[in-house]
Amino acid sequence: MKHLPLLCIAALMAARPVLAQDTLSGPDAFENIADESQRSAAMFTEIGKVLTNPRCLNCHPVGNSPTQGDDMHPHSPPVVRGDADFGAPGMTCNTCHGPQNVTLTSGEGSIPGHEPWSLAPVSMGWVGKSLAEICTQIKDPERNGGRDLEAIYEHMATDGLVGWGWDPGAGRSPAPGSQDVLGQLTRAWIDTGAVCPG
Amino acid sequence: MTKFTVNGREVDLDIDPDTPLLWALRDELRLTGTKFGCGVAQCGACTVMLDGMPRRSCVTPISMVEGSEVTTIEGMEGPEIAAVQAAWEAIDVPQCGWCQSGQIMSATALLQQVSSPTDGDINNAMAGNVCRCATYVRIRQAIHDAAKTLEG
Numbered sequence: 001m002k003h004l005p006l007l008c009i010a011a012l013m014a015a016r017p018v019l020a021q022d023t024l025s026g027p028d029a030f031e032n033i034a035d036e037s038q039r040s041a042a043m044f045t046e047i048g049k050v051l052t053n054p055r056c057l058n059c060h061p062v063g064n065s066p067t068q069g070d071d072m073h074p075h076s077p078p079v080v081r082g083d084a085d086f087g088a089p090g091m092t093c094n095t096c097h098g099p100q101n102v103t104l105t106s107g108e109g110s111i112p113g114h115e116p117w118s119l120a121p122v123s124m125g126w127v128g129k130s131l132a133e134i135c136t137q138i139k140d141p142e143r144n145g146g147r148d149l150e151a152i153y154e155h156m157a158t159d160g161l162v163g164w165g166w167d168p169g170a171g172r173s174p175a176p177g178s179q180d181v182l183g184q185l186t187r188a189w190i191d192t193g194a195v196c197p198g
Numbered sequence: 199m200t201k202f203t204v205n206g207r208e209v210d211l212d213i214d215p216d217t218p219l220l221w222a223l224r225d226e227l228r229l230t231g232t233k234f235g236c237g238v239a240q241c242g243a244c245t246v247m248l249d250g251m252p253r254r255s256c257v258t259p260i261s262m263v264e265g266s267e268v269t270t271i272e273g274m275e276g277p278e279i280a281a282v283q284a285a286w287e288a289i290d291v292p293q294c295g296w297c298q299s300g301q302i303m304s305a306t307a308l309l310q311q312v313s314s315p316t317d318g319d320i321n322n323a324m325a326g327n328v329c330r331c332a333t334y335v336r337i338r339q340a341i342h343d344a345a346k347t348l349e350g
Binding site: 076077078079080082088089090091092094095096098099100102104105106109111 | 218237238239240242245251252253254256257258259262304305307308311312315319322323324325326328
């Protein structure tokens with residue numbers, strides 16, 4: 001009987017939903033890093049937990065087709081990037097993806113959706129790259145859609161398609177943390193010099 | 199109530215707004231040319247045109263088509279669909295036929311956008327339309343034939 005309270009606590013913890021918020025630290029967690037550059041790079045590494053999550057990487061391929069699922073398997077049905085990062089003529093992304101997630105009638109899984117829905121341009125492809133490479137790429141206006149650091153903050157903190165990563169529909173795990181924490185981290189990363197990890 | 203247009207006719211459906219468009223077409227409007235294949239946007243049998251673009255109706259809640267124009271295989275008109283239908287008949291593309299209305303919708307959409315598609319264009323546009331009889335070789339040939347007809 002002496003183990004009962006312990007078992008109850010374990011059972012309660014198992015039943016408690018895993019809060020995505022728990023898995024991404026905010027800027028406060030990095031205050032103990034005295035060197036500002038090191039703190040900035042450390043915060044980008046934390047941001048990288050989101051950037052390298054399947055919710056982001058699946059549509060940031062370096063090739064011509066997206067992946068899907070938490071295991072990042074090839075998109076099914078097979079689709080191609082197309083000239084506008086929106087699929088091929090006759091089978092564009094919106095053939096299946098609508099303005100919101102749609103739970104399948106089988107009750108298992110969903111078709112993800114958001115308006116707009118498309119691949120990131122190939123210049124923003126991240127799959128297989130190191131965090132240092134992704135960081136440099138994100139800051140490069142030649143490759144990031146002409147964004148300055150403030151525009152990058154806006155994108156991370158407020159963009160709807162970025163936000164979809166935390167509301168991905170049935171059958172997909174959300175990105176770690178929340179868009180709010182990602183925004184805070186991005187703000188703090190920029191304010192500390194937007195240093196890339198080595 | 200969900201209001202939209204199907205094949206040029208205004209419809210007003212008082213059903214659950216989460217009802218898939220495919221259900222509404224087949225069960226409420228009795229337009230059974232559009233087929234149920236997989237229900238999960240993997241096979242293309244349920245393809246319709248939504249505001250002129252192909253759309254899998256099995257994953258389209260009717261709330262999404264409020265105010266939109268839906269065209270099913272029964273309501274398709276124009277030179278591309280005519281050329282596709284003629285090409286399909288000429289070389290007997292269908293075997294069992296179940297997937298064919300979806301195939302024809304996607305093929306027509308392709309030809310509306312690319313008048314002389316390459317094999318690659320056809321593969322990319324038709325990759326989401328599965329045929330359990332594997333009539334893919336005839337489908338590709340018929341699309342090329344339809345393109346030639348449209349060239350005049």
